[in-house]
Amino acid sequence: MKNFTSVYDVQQIDALVKKALAYKAAPFKDKSLGAGKRIGLLFLNPSMRTRLSTQIAAQNLGMEPIVFNVGQEGWALEFEDEAIMSGSTVEHVKDAAPIMGNYFDILAIRTFPSLKNREDDYSELYIKQFIKYAGIPVVSLESATLHPLQSLTDIITINESLNASPIPSGKKPKIVLTWAPHVKALPQCVANSFAQWVNAWGKADFVITHPEDYELHEQFTKGATITHNQDEALKDADFVYVKNWSTFNDYGKIYCNDPEWMLTNKKLAATNNAKVMHCLPVRRNVELSDEILDGPNSIVTQEASNRIWAAQAVLSEILESKK
Amino acid sequence: MKNFTSVYDVQQIDALVKKALAYKAAPFKDKSLGAGKRIGLLFLNPSMRTRLSTQIAAQNLGMEPIVFNVGQEGWALEFEDEAIMSGSTVEHVKDAAPIMGNYFDILAIRTFPSLKNREDDYSELYIKQFIKYAGIPVVSLESATLHPLQSLTDIITINESLNASPIPSGKKPKIVLTWAPHVKALPQCVANSFAQWVNAWGKADFVITHPEDYELHEQFTKGATITHNQDEALKDADFVYVKNWSTFNDYGKIYCNDPEWMLTNKKLAATNNAKVMHCLPVRRNVELSDEILDGPNSIVTQEASNRIWAAQAVLSEILESKK
Amino acid sequence: MKNFTSVYDVQQIDALVKKALAYKAAPFKDKSLGAGKRIGLLFLNPSMRTRLSTQIAAQNLGMEPIVFNVGQEGWALEFEDEAIMSGSTVEHVKDAAPIMGNYFDILAIRTFPSLKNREDDYSELYIKQFIKYAGIPVVSLESATLHPLQSLTDIITINESLNASPIPSGKKPKIVLTWAPHVKALPQCVANSFAQWVNAWGKADFVITHPEDYELHEQFTKGATITHNQDEALKDADFVYVKNWSTFNDYGKIYCNDPEWMLTNKKLAATNNAKVMHCLPVRRNVELSDEILDGPNSIVTQEASNRIWAAQAVLSEILESKK
Known part of the structure; x- marks a missing residue:
């Protein structure tokens, strides 16, 4: 290298x-x-x-x-x-x-x-x-x-998690990258990079969900299923990666700060008891709820420690x- | 530990x-x-x-x-x-x-x-x-x-000093903690902590002196003699610990900045040739006079080095x- | 030492x-x-x-x-x-x-x-x-x-350069310290120090050139030839040290920001294919032109690395x- x-x-x-x-x-x-x-x-x-x-x-x-x-x-x-x-x-x-x-x-x-x-x-x-x-x-x-060191960490953590609890019947894990609300306009780096690495890794059923205007560049997302319907995206997910990023075409703005996009236990119920990931720092109760971060599905500490x-x-x- | x-x-x-x-x-x-x-x-x-x-x-x-x-x-x-x-x-x-x-x-x-x-x-x-x-x-x-690392240093320095020049007849050393003027509202940490450690150490005759309104919390001072009369407090002291702190009840203010409370050689004359201590940084000629800091009684460098x-x-x- | x-x-x-x-x-x-x-x-x-x-x-x-x-x-x-x-x-x-x-x-x-x-x-x-x-x-x-660590580096770099390409016939190298334009008032340290060290080293024909009002203190320059004519100074130079500094008598000002004083390849042509030095950081195209810094005569990276x-x-x- x-x-x-x-x-x-x-x-x-x-x-x-x-x-x-x-x-x-x-x-x-x-x-x-x-x-x-x-x-x-x-x-x-x-x-x-x-x-x-x-x-x-x-x-x-x-x-x-x-x-x-x-x-x-x-x-x-x-x-x-x-x-x-x-x-x-x-x-x-x-x-x-x-x-x-x-x-x-x-x-x-x-x-x-x-x-x-x-x-x-x-x-x-x-x-x-x-x-x-x-x-x-x-x-x-x-x-x-x-943010490639973050993405490598993410793939390591997903691997660790799959080694500990393999998906039954050898099915590919479903990984969902979901946009989350935030009070500031943030870079697209972590989302771009996560998409790039999950696609290159190639061992997942990969879905990206975000509100309109929050597209990511196709050079990173190509290969993923993209939807504006978060509920649909979360269905049967094994991993949910939560992250805010700013708008794409009218670049670097915040249009929507819809609190409905924040992941909660209610939303998590639709998943396959998914592990929840975030690169940190995270704005609690804005991007991600206390109940998720303090609950058994969060692996953010393991992820950051890796x-x-x-x-x-x-x-x-x-x-x-x-x- | x-x-x-x-x-x-x-x-x-x-x-x-x-x-x-x-x-x-x-x-x-x-x-x-x-x-x-x-x-x-x-x-x-x-x-x-x-x-x-x-x-x-x-x-x-x-x-x-x-x-x-x-x-x-x-x-x-x-x-x-x-x-x-x-x-x-x-x-x-x-x-x-x-x-x-x-x-x-x-x-x-x-x-x-x-x-x-x-x-x-x-x-x-x-x-x-x-x-x-x-x-x-x-x-x-x-x-x-x-500020416990500071207080441990203070007890170390007092011990070093007593080892080098023991108090005649085995009397307990008299240690005085005196408030000093300052231009800014400062934390009570060093004073609280010094009081807590001297009391726990238990080998001193311990006096605290400060103007009205500058009380320290009893949980730290209990066991010490407290007086508003600095001259009386300094009498026959073996160690004088100089420090400013802000007001207690109407919390975190400066009421009095009376320069009379600054330690000088004239005030030091009432002591038993006391060693003078301060945690540093010190505002020279506001909290403590040049003549004290540059004189033979100051042990502030030894204290900080410890x-x-x-x-x-x-x-x-x-x-x-x-x- | x-x-x-x-x-x-x-x-x-x-x-x-x-x-x-x-x-x-x-x-x-x-x-x-x-x-x-x-x-x-x-x-x-x-x-x-x-x-x-x-x-x-x-x-x-x-x-x-x-x-x-x-x-x-x-x-x-x-x-x-x-x-x-x-x-x-x-x-x-x-x-x-x-x-x-x-x-x-x-x-x-x-x-x-x-x-x-x-x-x-x-x-x-x-x-x-x-x-x-x-x-x-x-x-x-x-x-x-x-700035003595800088000046020692400068003398080291000049020595390295002379070891690699000695001056024919054992003549002393001609070293020119030239003032350069800048947008901010800068210290005189690097210029003072370079003059002090080149004079103490004693193995150069040393010329200093600057506009009026930009004198350096004689305690550092004594021994050097000083001129306001940059073209004359540069003639046959083996090393040109470029540096801005602020005014001397009416201290610490910028009077002249004459872009004519910036070293270019045209000016360099008058030298003996001189090596160009600068302590860095350098304002490109203000103090020193891209063509010089990116050209074969610049030894600023070698100098800084030393x-x-x-x-x-x-x-x-x-x-x-x-x-």
């Missing part, structure tokens, strides 16, 4: 999942793999799980992680080629990235979308510029349109490729 | 002090105790001594400390049960804490009081919620009403209990 | 350069030198290269670096003696520095000038107060008037002096 920015960087999802679960069983088994290596963790935006789990994953492999909050601790970066930098940006990625490439062995970067212009966000300029100029492997800690093993498997792959 | 949030978590103060002083003599003697263990240091508020000394203490024991500035680097947390999270908080402690519990072996947390509502602050909701949901040992790096050994003794106790 | 705040702390520049280049060839060769030692990195201002490279340098020597963003994570510091601290500063350097001195083995500090009062800035009060009160070696990560080896050589010298 050279970079890790989407499912297309993964040769074999099942092998990567297996690797992650092996680290969960024995976190320090490759403690010497990263000895004398350094990873730079660059945050252009806030992060909790991603920040902590990637540090821990790196340490488990014997690497030294160095965290850098780009805007707060350093300088605002410019990403546009040929920019005349007389505004608020202080340093161009063309100058910063190659230096990072000399300071570190792996570079990991979090950059949110602006939610102002879809073409700009979907061009993934920021992370592409880092890849172009850093000269070392780049790991996405969430980019403008994708972030360590997802990151560790990815870093391990990259370190092994560099040897 | 399971958690460390007040003196009630300590079985034997003298044994803990002895342990801390043993670490001061040989910082790395238990370097393997924390090998492969991680402590998360969560800061909801600023910190210098506590932040640095706890990191160092953890490293001295071979642990990996990971610092996380919750609001600045991540998401604002919600602590109220059943909250409908449509406001400014992004993540509930019920969701964040169990994940931290899976990421770390020990969790340490700093949370200041709001100083708006005494019942809320004195309920210690924040740290109690972390304890309830994290599932791992929790260490207070200062909470709404207490923060490492206090934290190391506490982390060591917790690691040993987990074995 | 006791402290490192200017070229005057260095006994032998050539030996230090040689040491740095030896670390570049073998980063971990002194991994045990700093074992059990800690360096505190205090940032009163933003930093990227200095922050990252000094952490890496310390780790390469086996030291544990602890980063502390003073104002963001802790308390605003007071530096004036006898201050009555009833304003916005919360802690005096007299109280903070000795504690840092007990927590760490080496203290490294970044403090920018105010650019409001030249006498104040040029007194270097901040770093001098830290040296006075910390009681341990102090390393400048850029102070009000100097920051690790400069810091490592300095920390190593200090550790060896303490043994």
